[in-house]
Amino acid sequence: MDIGGTKDFEFNIRDPKFLDEQALWEEAKRVYSKCKDCRMCVTYCPSFPALFDAVDRHDDDIEKLSKEELALPLELCFHCKQCYFKCPYTPPHEWRIDFPHLSLRYKVWKFKNKGAKLIDRLMVNTDLVGKLSVPFAGIVNKLNNTKPVRVILENFMGIDRRAKLPPINSQTLVDWYKENRKPVKGENGKIALFSTCLFNYNYLEKGIALLRVLEKNDLWVEIPEVQCCGIPFFDVGDIDTVIEKAKHNVKVLKSYVSAGYDIVVPVPTCALQIKYEYPLLLPEDPDAKLVSEKVFDVHEYLWKLKEKGRLNQDFR
Template sequence: MSAPTEGKREGSLEAPTRHPLNWQEADFYDEQDLFAELERVFDICHGCRRCFNLCHAFPTLFDAIDESDTMELDGVPREVYWQVVDHCYLCDMCFATKCPYVPPHEWNIDFPHLMLRAKAVRFRQQGARPRDRLLSATDTVGRLAGIPVVAQMVNLANRLEPVRDLMETAIGVHARAKLPPYQSRTLYRRAGDRQPRAVEPRPAGPTRGKVALFATCYGNYNEPDIGEDLIAVFEHNDIPLRLVGKERCCGMPKLELGDLEAVAEAKAANIPQLLALIEEGWDIVAPVPSCVLMFKQELPLMFPDDADVARVRAHVYDPFEYLMLRHRDGLLKTDFAQPLGTVAYHVACHLRVQNIGLKTRELLELIPDTRVHPIERCSGHDGTYAVKREFHEISMKIGRPVVKRVEQAAADHYGSDCPMAGHQIENGLADGRAPEHPLRLLRLAYGI
C-alpha cells in the first residue's frame, strides 16, 4: 500500500537539514538493509510523484509501478531498482527543491544519499566497468591526453565519425555525445608559476581579499581559458591570485561512481594543501560548481567530525559568489566597457543546491544594457551520464527544455556556470553556436 502524500510533519516550518553520510559504518553496505530502505522510500515516492519531471530515475520507477500487475511497488522486480539508481546522477535537486519529506520530516527522505548508498554497495560488490573507471579517472586521463602530440591525436579522433562509432561499440561512449577537447597547454603550464600581483589584499565581509584558484581537472586539462578568464577578472578587481599548486581531482566523478574510498583518497590529498593556503590567509575559488559543492557539501557530509574539512568548507567560494560578497562593500569594479545585450544563462544544478542565490545573474545584470534570462532546469549532462551509450539520448531529452528556452531567448550570448552543461546545450542547439562561460562574458564586459 502506498504511503499517503500528506501526513504529520514535525517541524514543518523548519529549514531542510542534511544528515551526515554514515558510509564508514558496516550496515551502510548491508544489501538487505539497503533494499528495505529502497522499498520504504520508493513506496513514499510512488504516493507523492512530485519529482516526475526531474531526472529519469523517477519516471523509470513510476512507469514500472504503473505497468506492474499490482500497480504498486510490490509488483516491481528488483532489477528495476538498479535502473532507478543508474538514472540518478546526484544533482540533489529533488532534495533541494521538490521533496516535502526531507529532514526534519519524520519520514526522513534523502533520495540522493540513498542512491549514493546503492551505488557504493554495488561498487564494493562488483567494482565498475572499464568505461566508467576511465571516465572517472580525470587526473590520469588528463595527464596522458595533455601530452602535446597525444592531445592532438585524441582531439582528432574525437571528431572522426568512424572512430566515435568504434568507441561506442567498444567501450560504450555514445558516438554523438560531445566530448571535451584536451589541451597540451594546460592552465598550470600557462599560469602555474605566475606570481600574485603586488596588491595589498582588502578584506570584505567573509572574504579576505586574496585568492588561490583550484583549477579543477576540467579547468586545467580541458578548458584552461576559463581559468585565464577568472584570473583576468579577479586581477582587474585588485584581488591577488595564485594557483593552488598540488591539487588532485575533487572526487566528484568517483562519488558519482560510488567509489567512496577513492573520494577519501582525493580528500586526503587536497584538504591539507587547501588548509595550508587558508592558514596563510588565502581564500579558495573554483570555476566548476560541482567542485565547489564537493568541498562545501559532500566532503563535510562524508567527514562531519573532521575540523580541517570544516575549515576548508568555510573558505571555498564560487567565483561570482566571491565577487558579489565584495560588491556589498563597494570593492567590485563596475567600469564595464561593453554591454552584453541578451544573455541566456543556464543555472547549473550543483550551483543551485549551494543555496547562495543567483550571484552570476546578479553580477551580469550590473552591466549596462545587459538582460539576463536565467534558466533553472537541468541540462541532463552530469559529467559522465550524457556521454554514456545507454543514457545519452535520455540526457538530451532531459535537456530539451533548456535548449528550447535558449532558442526562444534569441540571445546574443548563452552559457552556464558548468562548462559541460554549456556544451550539452550546444549539442542540442546543433546550429554551430558555442557557449560562453559567464567568466568569459564578464571579461568581455570589462574589455580586458
C-alpha cells in the same frame, strides 16, 4: 539544497547497515513509497520517471518491484542534487528523503560486491586521462572529431557518437598561470582557486578569462596542486578513491585556509563536493569542516564583492 544552512544528510558510511543489501532495499522502498505519491521531481532527471513507470506497472505496489526495478532509479542518478531544491521532504523533515545519497549508497554497495568495468574506472579518472591527454592535445582533439574514432568510442566505451566531447588543453591551467600571472596587490582578498579538472584539462580559455576577472578585481590568486574533487568516482561507487582524494585536497587546502585564503571553485559540482561531501566522507577530520566553511562558488564570491561595493565592473 539549503546552500546557506546545514542539512542533516542521510549518509553514514560507518553505519553497520550501510552495506547490508537487505537494509539498502528496505530504505529504497521507504523512499520510493513517499516519492511515488508526490512526483514533484518527475522532470528533474531520468531517475524519477524510471521509478514512477515501474510503480505504475505494478499498480502502485512497491513490494512488487524487482531488484532490477529498485536499482534502476538509483543507477540513473548522477548526483546533481537539484532534487533538493524541489523535494519538500529532505532532512530535517521527519521523512528524511535524500535520494542522491541513497543512490550513492547503492553504488558503493554495488562496487564493493561486484566491482566496476575497467573502462568505466578509467573514464572517471579525470586526473589520469587529463595528464595523459594534454601532451598530445592536438592529435587527441583531431581524432575525437573523426567518425571512425567516435564509432570505436561508442562501441567500446559507451560514449554516444553524437555527444560533443570537451576539448583537451594544450597546457594545464596551472602551468599557464605560472607563466602568465599578472602582479596585483591583493587588497581585495586572497583566493586559492580550485582549478577543477574541466578548467585544468579542457577549458583553458575559460580559466584564463576567470583569472583575468579575479586579477582585475585586485584579488591575489594562488592555484594549489589539488587532485580531482572525486565526484566522478561516485558514478561507479568507488568511495575509497573519493576518500583518498578528499584527504589529499583537505590537507592541501587547509594550509591556504590557515593563511587567510578563501577557496573559490569555478564548477558548482566541485564546490558542492568540497563544501558538503568532504565533511561526510571525513567525519573525524575537523580540517574537512574547516575547509568546507571557506569554500565559495565563483559567482557567489563575486556577488559578495558586488554587495560590498568592491566589484570592478569596468569591462569593455
